[in-house]
Amino acid sequence: MTYIIYIIVQxxxxxxxxxxxxxxxxxxKAFTQKRTGPPILQMYYDLFKLIRKNSVVSEASSWxxxxxxxxxxxxSLTAALLVPVTIKLVPSFNISGDFVIFVSxxxxxxxxxxxxxxxxxxxxxxxxxxxxxxxxxxxxxxILVCLxxxxxxxxxxxxxxxxxxxQAKGQGIILMNxxxxxxxxxxxxxxxxxxxxxxxxxxxxxxxxxxxxxxxxLEYSGRHLALMEYGAAIKQLIxxxxxxxxxxxxxxxxxxxxxxxxxxxxxxxxxKVIVITVVIALIEINTVKLRLFSIPNLAALSFILSFLAFxxxxxxxxxxxxxx
Amino acid sequence: MSSLFDILxxxxxxSSFVLMANKRIKSYIKTFRIQSLLIAIxxxxxxxxxxxxxxxxxxxxxxxIIVLLKVIYIPNLLRRTYLxxxxxxxxxxxxxxxxLVLICCGLVVFIYFSITAIEGISEDISxxxxxxxxxxxxxxxxxxxxxxxxxxxxxxxxELENGIFVTAMFATDGMPFIVDLGIFIDMLTAVMxxxxxVFRISDKFxxxxxxxxxxxxx
Numbered sequence: 082m083t084y085i086i087y088i089i090v091q092x093x094x095x096x097x098x099x100x101x102x103x104x105x106x107x108x109x110k111a112f113t114q115k116r117t118g119p120p121i122l123q124m125y126y127d128l129f130k131l132i133r134k135n136s137v138v139s140e141a142s143s144w145x146x147x148x149x150x151x152x153x154x155x156x157s158l159t160a161a162l163l164v165p166v167t168i169k170l171v172p173s174f175n176i177s178g179d180f181v182i183f184v185s186x187x188x189x190x191x192x193x194x195x196x197x198x199x200x201x202x203x204x205x206x207x208x209x210x211x212x213x214x215x216x217x218x219x220x221x222x223x224i225l226v227c228l229x230x231x232x233x234x235x236x237x238x239x240x241x242x243x244x245x246x247x248q249a250k251g252q253g254i255i256l257m258n259x260x261x262x263x264x265x266x267x268x269x270x271x272x273x274x275x276x277x278x279x280x281x282x283x284x285x286x287x288x289x290x291x292x293x294x295x296x297x298x299l300e301y302s303g304r305h306l307a308l309m310e311y312g313a314a315i316k317q318l319i320x321x322x323x324x325x326x327x328x329x330x331x332x333x334x335x336x337x338x339x340x341x342x343x344x345x346x347x348x349x350x351x352x353k354v355i356v357i358t359v360v361i362a363l364i365e366i367n368t369v370k371l372r373l374f375s376i377p378n379l380a381a382l383s384f385i386l387s388f389l390a391f392x393x394x395x396x397x398x399x400x401x402x403x404x405x
Numbered sequence: 406m407s408s409l410f411d412i413l414x415x416x417x418x419x420s421s422f423v424l425m426a427n428k429r430i431k432s433y434i435k436t437f438r439i440q441s442l443l444i445a446i447x448x449x450x451x452x453x454x455x456x457x458x459x460x461x462x463x464x465x466x467x468x469x470i471i472v473l474l475k476v477i478y479i480p481n482l483l484r485r486t487y488l489x490x491x492x493x494x495x496x497x498x499x500x501x502x503x504x505l506v507l508i509c510c511g512l513v514v515f516i517y518f519s520i521t522a523i524e525g526i527s528e529d530i531s532x533x534x535x536x537x538x539x540x541x542x543x544x545x546x547x548x549x550x551x552x553x554x555x556x557x558x559x560x561x562x563x564e565l566e567n568g569i570f571v572t573a574m575f576a577t578d579g580m581p582f583i584v585d586l587g588i589f590i591d592m593l594t595a596v597m598x599x600x601x602x603v604f605r606i607s608d609k610f611x612x613x614x615x616x617x618x619x620x621x622x623x
Binding site: 257258259262263266377378380381382385386388389392393395 | 408409411412414415418419422423426428501502503506507509510513514517533
């Protein structure tokens, strides 16, 4: 029973909150450019409109083209189940699946997205797919090392166990530990790389030579496009959830049990997500898009951040030092 | 308090990695300024601690000298030098950046094994601080090897000096005041002379790329 409630709450929050993140980022960007910008709920309207429309499918495409949106969307939702939004709801028995399966489920969705980009045979799609392959192969080592380090610190490979451990240790708002701070910076870089944000890819471009994510889904329309966009938004929220719940734990402050405790916990989670969204928006405002051949430099830096965190963990003698 | 120093030592190490990953001379100077500021913060905290505990004022004075010299004066001097010489945007490093950064990572691992192999280090000194700060010394040395332009070499030298200074801070609560002062004056003279040298090299060879120095010019 708890398991079913957990799944329902998890999926509902991911579905409802995900498009809001994009809306907030767009609004902040518009605000700094002295524009009014689209309303915060614009992406909901877009998705609602697109879902009611038919999609046009090229005659030259194969089944991969039609299957890819469903696979992308469902892999995002499946991965969302592995990252609990609040520890209070996690069922007492283990959620089956650790961080390796989390990364590989997302990689599966990404693989089909790239295959669909290649499938129609258009130039833009192929270009986008090859760039996406490059970026993801550069980002993957750093996310694995990052989660591996967090797993080493917590002594478990499953994400909810890691979160519980961090929560038990964290007395302050931020865990003042060298390894944790490095992991935080590494995960922030990974979020930017994985969700096609500005130093890597500009999400607001359409029909430009520099686009990556947009180039792959350029051929899609109607319902298929909605699923692709929704899948990407959910993936972005998953990474933000991972960041805030793993490295900025909050449930230890809430004494109340039962429904009230869960609601307060969800509210704090919501606030933390908004804060990280604002941080991402600020990064996006203050940086310019990198040249494609400079992306390995950023990827190297994010890998180094997680590797240094791994090293600092060993410097601390394999134990967890006293936190401030 | 020691975990605050742990975090600061990690930040200083991180700034040296960021310095290694930089591509432009302007960003070298900016990152060097941030690194010096972090070191000044370390010296400041330590200085206040020492005033309260032992009544020693010298570390706080050293902190003020660092702020004046390394955060304000030397970066401005370097920027003026850089603006004065004819400059072109060209590749400034021997290998590409990911390889350089990974080699730095190897250096940190090497230092870790070297430091932990030493016996007889006092229990009060935290290994994490020692490893991070000694790594900054080697990374500064490697920075000097990896850059081609003269200003890059100066920055590498200053980073090396920063590393030595911060190692002394963490290991012994700061060197004697007179030694620190001597080092600062040495460093200031060195940087000024090197700045003049950069102008001379630029005059003579029309570039500050030190590869050009291999060619004979009558």
